[in-house]
Amino acid sequence: MENDVLAQLQALAHPRRLAAFRLLMRRYPEAVAAGELAEVLGLPASSLSAVLAQLRQAGLVTQDRHGTSLRYAADVAGAARLTGYLVDDCCRGRGLPCANPYETDRLMTRKWNVLFICSGNSARSIFAEAILSDWAPERFEVFSAGTRAVSQLNPYAVALLQAKGHDTSELRSKTVSEFQLPDAPRMDFVFTVCDAAANEECPPWPGQPISGHWGQPDPVKVEGSEAEKQLAFQQAYGGLKNRIKAFAALPFDTLDRASLQARVDDIALNTEENA
Incomplete structure (x- = not known):
């Protein structure tokens, strides 16, 4: 050994x-x-x-x-x-004293802080924020941010969210640094939803939140007809929706930290990306 x-x-x-x-x-x-x-x-x-x-x-x-x-x-x-x-x-x-322990009292709370990160915070992480916020607002406080956030949301993303019945009036593009300030909410879960964001070096989050990588291709980069662009955004939305549905269905009250982390990893491996 x-x-x-x-x-x-x-x-x-x-x-x-x-x-x-x-x-x-x-x-x-x-x-x-x-x-x-x-x-x-x-x-x-x-x-x-x-x-x-x-x-x-x-x-x-x-x-x-x-x-x-x-x-x-x-x-x-x-x-x-x-x-x-x-x-x-x-x-x-x-x-x-040797490890960096998770704040176990947070496991007993009924509302969880969840942060979704992508590079631009104009589409994929915005999708995730809107989906989970609408799915279970009584259980989750949901945020999104970008490692290199753009100034405004992608219009295709906004149009799709509105077509799906999401309220987009409060959504905005934000940088990760906004959530690293001393008075920022303490996160329980942090998800990267694009490979570029996961590839970047970043400091550890306070309290060691449970993390996951649910990478989705960037629909913003798709070129072609209007139909092809809309399909790319639809696929990104559908892939995230299925993962978030599986995540929201987890029995949080009966799982310890290690079990929650394992279930989050399983969602990344096993959830089908169908719209």
Whole structure:
């Protein structure tokens, strides 16, 4: 066990390997193609291959093949063995001072703060905010933000929300920094709904909220006819709606933090993206 932990610590003791592992954790449970990893991390293929090989050998990353592409995902079980060893052995079970504990009293509340993040906060995260806000306003306080928010909402997104019966009068584009201020609401759940936002480095959220990655293709970037553009927005809306429906149906009162995180990850893997 100790040799395995030493291998994991050595694997993470290099900036490139640590950056790759952190990126895959932000994208978990999604598996990311090697080419995308190289582009995001700014590494040539040969360097990335060496980085991933050592992380795999240490039991921190898994690999699978999708057609001709190799894809990689964080090995959360391997990471759990590392953190478990550090808390149980090195800290001698002193989990509270050694770990960054979740505020367990928040698990007993009946209203949850949920933040959806995408890059522009003009369509996908706005969809998610509107859907969950309307679905269960008595259970969730819902927000959205962008890592590089634009000045106004996308008109196709607004038109679709209005057609679906959502009130858009209070929706606006916001930046993530607005929710990182000292007086900002403390989040219970933080979801990224686009790969670009999940790829970006960001500081940890106070209180370690449960996180999820529900990446959707960016409908704003779709070119073509009006019908093709409208279809792209419809597909993004439908994919998020199905995930949010599954999320809102979770038995929050009977699940602890670990179980909630596992269910959120399952939603990302198993929810069909049908409108």
